[in-house]
Amino acid sequence: MKLSPLQKFRYQYVPKLPGMLRNGIAEICVKEGAETSSVRDQEKIKALFPNTYGKKEIIFQKGENTSAAKKQVVGVILSGGPAPGGHNVISGLYDALKASNKENILLGFKGGPSGLTNDNCVILDDATIDAYRNTGGFDIIGSGRTKLETEEQFKIAAEVCKKRGVTAIVIIGGDDSNTNAAVLAEYFAANNTGVQVIGCPKTIDGDLKNEDIECSFGFDTATKTYSELIGNIQRDANSGKKYWHFIKVMGRSASHVALECALECQPNICLISEEVAEKKMSLSQIANYIADSVCARAERGMNFGVAIIPEGVVEFVPEFSVLIQEINELLAGSKADKFNELPSWKDKYEFIEKGLTNESMAVFAILPEAIQQQLFLERDPHGNVQVSLIESEKLFSALVKDVLAERKKNGTFNGKFGALHHFLGYEGRCAFPSNFDADYCYSLGYNAFMLIQYGYTGYLSKVSNLSKPAEEWVAGGMPITKMMNIERRHGHDKPVIRKALVELDGKPFKYFQANRDTWAVETAYTFPGAIQYYGPAEVCDLTTRTLALEKE
């Protein structure tokens, strides 16, 4: 295997642990806090988690390790999309496990949660761990999207654990995966399997965040990578002075990624899905909002700009959301066959026109033809529109173009408008973790082992005070049920970790709101540049603007 110079040197990086975990395993003791209750729907959640509900928050501190001596066989699982730092969670877990007892074993279940139910695993040893320290990706054992949520799966999981002698499972995943971790922990406890379950908060989307979890890992590195590229594109726009760049960024429903990139780069426009929903904005209102910036800049001689579009925004436009629902119904089941047989787009268009309500047809009619076709041609196995595949960066630039054509006729726009499009996502999910993510993840993994050693289950590994230097970080654990409420999912009430959307009264959005009108008109671009792993602390150790503002 040929290693890049950076990879060779990153192997030598020693991640920083929270101060309280720096004294060696023998000098880590537990301080229990108050009993917890879920953020909402306490009675319902308590009833669903009789064995794991209401446990105490705990933190670790310096003191004699009083945990029972026990050989541990820990299984680790990577769940869902990769996030920078996953390998460090595993190496932190491994180091604590081996420091505690050289006989302890770390099993890696391969290809995601299905690795557990398929009993597909590998023993992780020094050589393997050392080849992945401080690197990006989830390739050490692979990841997958299978959800562990049925009784049948839990039963198989219990059998696999028994066969392998597994004493604990660490699940590294997002909100859904950690919800499932809590359910699995409850199952294991209810059935006296003796297997503990600990979760670790992963997602570049930043939507696994609450009063206990300051941020999910990977968000820092991914947003720094996107911000590097957005900054570069901004400089390009300001050099050639002839294009508007529409840049869609990953992040699923929430706009945390888009907002963080906007705080880092100060683009002309950044849509925030949560605001679009709150204000019930129409496509036309959004297009006009962007067009206002284009016009104001054109008047100042600047026929260029940058607009950030969060991946999920179209779902938050009420009229568009209704349109999608109508299309899904229009083509449900066998109705799709009839549609697919229609020979030309013209025939299909007529079919659509007949099938939609007037309101939705009005929305459909203003879409560019390429987007209209995307709605019908690319559907998932259930026949539903794949909203995530809609090229919303092209959608909005086309709508803005139409608005500007109107304004040109009216004489209210005399500039030029040329658009280029980008989608940033896969480029940032597997970057070498920033120093912050390398440290944070290593600490989460190390800490996860401490929770295991002290016998906790159904807990999320928790490291907080993250806006401070690592020395001052606080390591501990929080019952996952504490973060849960009941939500309606697919027609059923389900206990889930509340997904964190951007709060419109939160400091990050408020800061953005206070500045965006200036950014929309002026060229106030900031250029973060590539992630630095070496050099001055200010350059290579700072975490996100979002966290800094939240902790101000």
Next chain:
Amino acid sequence: MKLSPLQKFRYQYVPKLPGMLRNGIAEICVKEGAETSSVRDQEKIKALFPNTYGKKEIIFQKGENTSAAKKQVVGVILSGGPAPGGHNVISGLYDALKASNKENILLGFKGGPSGLTNDNCVILDDATIDAYRNTGGFDIIGSGRTKLETEEQFKIAAEVCKKRGVTAIVIIGGDDSNTNAAVLAEYFAANNTGVQVIGCPKTIDGDLKNEDIECSFGFDTATKTYSELIGNIQRDANSGKKYWHFIKVMGRSASHVALECALECQPNICLISEEVAEKKMSLSQIANYIADSVCARAERGMNFGVAIIPEGVVEFVPEFSVLIQEINELLAGSKADKFNELPSWKDKYEFIEKGLTNESMAVFAILPEAIQQQLFLERDPHGNVQVSLIESEKLFSALVKDVLAERKKNGTFNGKFGALHHFLGYEGRCAFPSNFDADYCYSLGYNAFMLIQYGYTGYLSKVSNLSKPAEEWVAGGMPITKMMNIERRHGHDKPVIRKALVELDGKPFKYFQANRDTWAVETAYTFPGAIQYYGPAEVCDLTTRTLALEKE
């Protein structure tokens, strides 16, 4: 203006000059070499450049500065697409100019070559230069694509120079811009204007390269940025193990960028346009070549991979090139109107079917509909197909999908194939220059001033021995006419700098060729990571694999 932490710290970076330029302006003397002659078509080129042809190559060395004392007013122009390091060319030029005489003036002509003919300029002072040191982009004065090539433009340029007291012009640009610089130099000399012209070799495409110019500036930083992202995408592919990523990279006709990224990242596939042309490959052959890798990897259980597609490749596929020519003729002039009036794509398709030869229609018929439409819907102001807008990454993945569907029927493919698409270009043209580009560009600019001070015109600023530490670099100048030959352009013989394509018998391609069969089947990915500006020299100071292999 809000500065990122990196930008603040990059201001403090002191670019490294070649050893021979480190003794101060007063200690730089000229060593003239032999007279030069153009690489081909010597008589014709000599006849076209009677005043500037055949001059001597020169290098600088330590010794008493013997140049005539003269107040210099230098105008600088950024031409064409931005490349990382342009600001450092200007700051190197500025520092040498001011070190020589504080009364010297540096004028920046704004928005590219048209800034000269429009007399649109600004005096560059300490505050301005300091705000742009070691930063990416061409935003200090903007860039543009106007070509200075007509007698009329030269006349105006001469008038502007006279009015402003300009003694020399520095043109920072690619092969065409430097060709034009040579023609302008000849005009100025022939008309006794006393204005010198010096060029600097810029382009991320890497196609301005020859026995004198080891590489153009910006290529290092841009390819490092693309390689960072390709490496990240490779790790993502290897984490989720379910997608083939088709990644188009900028670079215009030449495949230097694609090849360098392949050498850095070791992807499964990298097309090289020059090889496609040499072997006269058809679209179907290329699709089968990629499909072979998909199948071989699927057999080993790896339904994922990464393929790099050079921007210009479709132009090098002979049958595709003929198709484009036929389409251009089919829609020339008023014929396009008739076509545009046809109501549906079906009607248009019939029109196309009638208009193309059978051979070209066969090629057209296998293209995915979206690409077929791109060929007709997006044409330039002259009605020609815009080849650069063709989404060739989607074209090839669609063709591969078709091949695999056939093979599945035949039972020769049993894997899965899901494709994702990327285009990397604007993301890398304005990155903070790598230490290499920061040093190289600063040296080019400093050196350009030395050429001016010693009275040279029609020269390219030349810094060589670049695979060695900066201390050992050799600074000097080469007559641009030396790099010229006669080529047929738009029906006329024109003297031009020969564009450098990838040499199929060169060491970089040979290395790639020797390894690619392994890379196609195995997962031999390398992960370069983000450009580092600080840290170990091996991590932050190495230039491209291409140059290292060429200089082996």
